[in-house]
Amino acid sequence: MRSQDHDRLFLSPPHLGRHEINYVHKAIEDNWVAPAGPNLTGFEADICQATGVAHCVALSSGTAAIHLGLILLGVGPGDEVLCPSFTFVATANPILYVGATPVFVDSEADTWNLCPDRLREAITDRIARGKKPKALLLVHLYGMPARLTEILAIAAEYELPILEDAAEALGSCFNNKPLGSFGTVGVFSFNGNKILTTSGGGALVTNDAALAQKARFLATQAKDDAPHYQHSEVGYNYRLSNILAGIGRGQMELLCERVKRRREIFAWYKEHLACLPGLGVAPATEPAGSRSNRWLTTVLLDPTETTATPETVRLQLETHNVESRPLWKPLHLQPLFVGAPMYGGSVCANLFDRGLCLPSGTAMTEADLRRVAEAVAEGLPVPVS
Known part of the structure; x- marks a missing residue:
């Protein structure tokens, strides 16, 4: 549809x-x-x-x-x-x-x-x-x-x-x-x-x-x-x-109810997108002692396994009237902050190049989640050989 x-x-x-x-x-x-x-x-x-x-x-x-x-x-x-x-x-x-x-x-x-x-x-x-x-x-x-x-x-x-x-x-x-x-x-x-x-x-x-x-x-x-x-x-x-x-x-x-639901949505995506080539829900695990509210579910694309990019997947989701968004563009790459000191930069730049945020609203139904997952799957081409 x-x-x-x-x-x-x-x-x-x-x-x-x-x-x-x-x-x-x-x-x-x-x-x-x-x-x-x-x-x-x-x-x-x-x-x-x-x-x-x-x-x-x-x-x-x-x-x-x-x-x-x-x-x-x-x-x-x-x-x-x-x-x-x-x-x-x-x-x-x-x-x-x-x-x-x-x-x-x-x-x-x-x-x-x-x-x-x-x-x-x-x-x-x-x-x-x-x-x-x-x-x-x-x-x-x-x-x-x-x-x-x-x-x-x-x-x-x-x-x-x-x-x-x-x-x-x-x-x-x-x-x-x-x-x-x-x-x-x-x-x-x-x-x-x-x-x-x-x-x-x-x-x-x-x-x-x-x-x-x-x-x-x-x-x-x-x-x-x-x-x-x-x-x-x-x-x-x-x-x-x-x-x-x-x-x-x-x-x-x-608050407790909303955090519980965001974490359920994250877990649902992690389970149901696991079979898709070149795409993974991330960060997949929480370090020891950490408990995230999982405000947004985010995914990373692996360029060694798929030719899809965050932008091609985003545009595919748009054909299903589903909003998604790239990860935050690093501030040291923003025109506003040209010349500001920067230490490192390759990690966050790589994440921006590979990442996408998926719909994560707490009112989402099972049907909504499946709609997103199906649209994501359509946006992934044949794996890189």
């Missing part, structure tokens, strides 16, 4: 539950529609409970949370921030917002996250050049925990604060501790394509009460403690609305 025969299957669409509307109705009935109110404080408490972090500030986006996190860590003009190249541009853009320079680091092949060896290389080289990095921006890609044991040890050795970008990793854990809770500051996203959504939104979490207080201050236009509007520093309009926080409250009730 072709595209006109089916509704579109999106990559990771919002999936609302049963109770979001109750929180939203209550906010409207009580006239709590501003970026303040009981849904907002309740949503922050829900996030704290789910992550085990003491303080949460709900914000308008995950990008806003990274921006404020960099400010809280003292990053400013002329500083350098270590950052994985293999991530979405929203991770690195805030480094530019504060006038700093990203120093990109390659991935390792098992989790696709920041490579500890390349990280150490980057730190020692920047120090040798007379420029010790100000902070480490650590990402857990597609929900997979980074190699935290090694990375945390390196960061501690060089006294580097960690800003932990767990935008894709809500519900993931390492050694039974939720991701987002390992850095000085952690960040989540509740964009429409994430495992939970508030339509648009994000959150900053920290165990440091002073940092949380400062984040709230900056997120509400940095209004000084005065009866009139007085401002001594630059502030931002970054607080989440009470209505959207109501959606978040309903969504947080479903």
Whole structure:
């Protein structure tokens, strides 16, 4: 069947539950529609409970949370921030917002996250050049925990604060501790394509009460403690609305269920695509201690076994009205970051050349999954001999 025969299957669409509307109705009935109110404080408490972090500030986006996190860590003009190249541009853009320079680091092949060896290389080289990095921006890609044991040890050795970008990793854990809770500051996203959504939104979490207080201050236009509007520093309009926080409250009730379903979808693809030549679901395994929310199921093509490319498979899926997407294009290959320092690069570049994200929404049915699998199979030509 072709595209006109089916509704579109999106990559990771919002999936609302049963109770979001109750929180939203209550906010409207009580006239709590501003970026303040009981849904907002309740949503922050829900996030704290789910992550085990003491303080949460709900914000308008995950990008806003990274921006404020960099400010809280003292990053400013002329500083350098270590950052994985293999991530979405929203991770690195805030480094530019504060006038700093990203120093990109390659991935390792098992989790696709920041490579500890390349990280150490980057730190020692920047120090040798007379420029010790100000902070480490650590990402857990597609929900997979980074190699935290090694990375945390390196960061501690060089006294580097960690800003932990767990935008894709809500519900993931390492050694039974939720991701987002390992850095000085952690960040989540509740964009429409994430495992939970508030339509648009994000959150900053920290165990440091002073940092949380400062984040709230900056997120509400940095209004000084005065009866009139007085401002001594630059502030931002970054607080989440009470209505959207109501959606978040309903969504947080479903976190365990949503993680369970994403992992089931990953397992289904892994089983049912195993017979296809030159294609494998990856990263196939979780390193010891890691538990991924499997936000998106991703596959890699082996050019020694198939002439198919991510683009030919993507276009084949489009003929079935199925959305798919290449893996993140490494940031060191983006025009925006030409000239930025890069350590390594071949691993993440290879992943980009070979990888594709498949529809992974938690509302997918068995029939939806089979439709995707059949379309993928059609997109794979005769194996390379």
